[in-house]
Amino acid sequence: MRRFLAAAVAVLMLVLGYGVLDVYDVVPGFLTRAAPDSGTAPAGPSPTPTATAGTRTVGVPTVDPGAQPLSPASAAAPIPSAAGVAAALSAVLRQPSLGPAPGVLVRDAFTGQVLLQRGVDREHVPASTLKLLTALAVNTTLDPLATMPTTVVQGATAGQVVLVAGGDTMLAPGKGRPGLVEGRAGLADLAAQVATALQASGTSTVTLRLDLSHARGPRYAPTWLPADVTAGYTGGVSMLGLAGERAVPGHPAPRDPEAATAAAFVAALAKQGVTARLTPEKTWTTPVPTGAVELGRVESAPIGDVLALALDQSDNALTEGLARQAAVKAGGAATFAAAVALVEKVATAHGVDLTGSVIKDTSGLSPGQRVSPRVLSDVLQLGADGSVPAMQETVARLPVAGLTGTLHDRFTTTTTRPAAGIARAKTGTLTGASAMAGTVIDADGRVLSYVVQADRIPPGVGTLAARATLDRFVAALATCGCR
Known part of the structure; x- marks a missing residue:
């Protein structure tokens, strides 16, 4: 790979150098600084550029002899002794x-x-x-190709919806960003789906409960040093959280990422014209019934990408x-x-x-x-x-x-x-x-x-x-x- 990179750099330098010359019409090419063609024939042949005070000269880049192409990684290469x-x-x-x-x-x-x-x-x-x-x-x-879903389903009553955690702790508070791993799924997208589903019944005010039953367990390992958590070397283990709130040294993660996510989802629903009131946290451990009607779903990046x-x-x-x-x-x-x-x-x-x-x-x-x-x-x-x-x-x-x-x-x-x-x-x-x-x-x-x-x-x-x-x-x- 090192040899490939060296060769690629050399080729890139030559291409860029030629492009500069092309822009200034020193060598043939489609790039130019001249005005667009008006459709009329030129008055005469173009003069040969000369190095005068009124023209600019551009040096052609040379290749460093020490950066010559090298052999790529190969199983046929000799094994060191x-x-x-x-x-x-x-x-x-x-x-x-x-x-x-x-x-x-x-x-x-x-x-x-x-x-x-x-x-x-x-x-x-x-x-x-x-x-x-x-x-x-x-x-x-x-499955490295599988994703982690975050869903919203119909609750026990017509006026209740349930946000169901599925393991994604990097949900974007706004729209999802498909090209990224962190923030691939977005709460704004989920809220839009839920608002659309609620429109059929004319519902614009709901109570919001969370279902945190998926892989629910202790937040902190008993063998971790509390000082490491406080210093931001790790956050707690959860199955729901927001992008940008992972622990990094000097910036500890929120102690209650589920509550922070719930608050962000309430805000996202409000932007869609749906008023949501959160139920108490003690209700968040009850699993939703099997077969509950799904109102919205967003998916994380594949597990292999998250890993x-x-x-x-x-x-x-x-x-x-x-x-x-x-x-x-x-x-x-x-x-x-x-x-x-x-x-x-x-x-x-x-x-x-x-x-x-x-x-x-x-x-x-x-x-x-x-x-x-x-x-x-x-x-x-x-x-x-x-x-x-x-x-x-x-x-x-x-x-x-x-x-x-x-x-x-x-x-x-x-x-x-x-x-x-x-x-x-x-x-x-x-x-x-x-x-x-x-x-x-x-x-x-x-x-x-x-x-x-x-x-x-x-x-x-x-x-x-x-x-x-x-x-x-x-x-x-x-x-x-x-x-």
């Missing part, structure tokens, strides 16, 4: 910022051949790389919400424990040995969790080698070095920039621990998978220093032919 990979990474792995015993596992992505391993069977802090295990459970339990967003931005609550829905779909309870049980069951069923692992949630936020590099690598390989197609899609959509998600502001230094655009990874960061698990294309065009975990970072060094060293680790793989 174990000795070559060890030599390429030896200096990075000696860095004090990784602590005395980082966990490392590098494999050929296509064959699974181990190229480097260090402490692969010792459990380390996974942090958010644990989300890869959750992705496996979600991908194989829920990709959760991993891209390492959204803890969004990940936990999908895991809970998967647990319920599999016949379990709507609890954190049931979601963890499902993750463990699915991983084991796919041949991942969890012996020694300690998993307390499905997001990686809880302290005291332990997972080995081998476990993470085995799960990663299920997508990297295509043996689980839905995981292949997930791995392909992980954050891209220097461009997207949790990697958008990394790989910007001279030593790490070679991996920008060609490495992908699920990151994991907690105080005193940093980890990455993903794929990278080496200098020969071979795709490698890697896991690196540092959780014994020396006091005074800091997590950011460890994170920078992890970036150097991946960059060393990107520049390695290693044969």
Whole structure:
């Protein structure tokens, strides 16, 4: 891919340069700054442009010899040697910022051949790389192409309507935005459908109840630190919420996202000429009767897209919400424990040995969790080698070095920039621990998978220093032919 990008940049520069010349009528083409043709023949031949004070010269861009087209990623590219990979990474792995015993596992992505391993069977802090295990459970339990509906149905009386939660916690307060994941479904669109349905009976005033029975369970994991919730590292798990109100560090999520959504829907109905009065929250847990008449429906983005967003931005609550829905779909309870049980069951069923692992949630936020590099690598390989197609899609959509998600502001230094655009990874960061698990294309065009975990970072060094060293680790793989 790196080679393709280099070639694409070179071609783009030439095209843009030619276009500029075309605009100024220096070379043949349909672009021009001249006035539109009046339909009369020109008075004479056009003069040849010359570089005078009255004309502008435009330089033709040249191609940097160092940016020549490179071979694309290919299964036919040579596999690096174990000795070559060890030599390429030896200096990075000696860095004090990784602590005395980082966990490392590098494999050929296509064959699974181990190229480097260090402490692969010792459990380390996974942090958010644990989300890869959750992705496996979600991908194989829920349909990645399915959507989450938010509906309104007729209530028990003619004057009552019920807003039924279906798992979408990113509803746009206004109109839906079809091209986005967050805000794909809109409350304004739902309100318009409901208003139209009510017109037949001449109803313009209703009571509004919520049905929050879908996958209803505890909002916060008992193993989460309250300070992390307060600081915005996660929101509560819910099945209904608004776009733009997810937790981000420094900006905690609303404590009652369902009430905020209900208020937004009341406002959307008012704009459609329907006055709605909310019933008390104690009535919101009663399921609507089977067969209730549907008055409106909007659909979320496909679950696979929502999962990709959760991993891209390492959204803890969004990940936990999908895991809970998967647990319920599999016949379990709507609890954190049931979601963890499902993750463990699915991983084991796919041949991942969890012996020694300690998993307390499905997001990686809880302290005291332990997972080995081998476990993470085995799960990663299920997508990297295509043996689980839905995981292949997930791995392909992980954050891209220097461009997207949790990697958008990394790989910007001279030593790490070679991996920008060609490495992908699920990151994991907690105080005193940093980890990455993903794929990278080496200098020969071979795709490698890697896991690196540092959780014994020396006091005074800091997590950011460890994170920078992890970036150097991946960059060393990107520049390695290693044969």
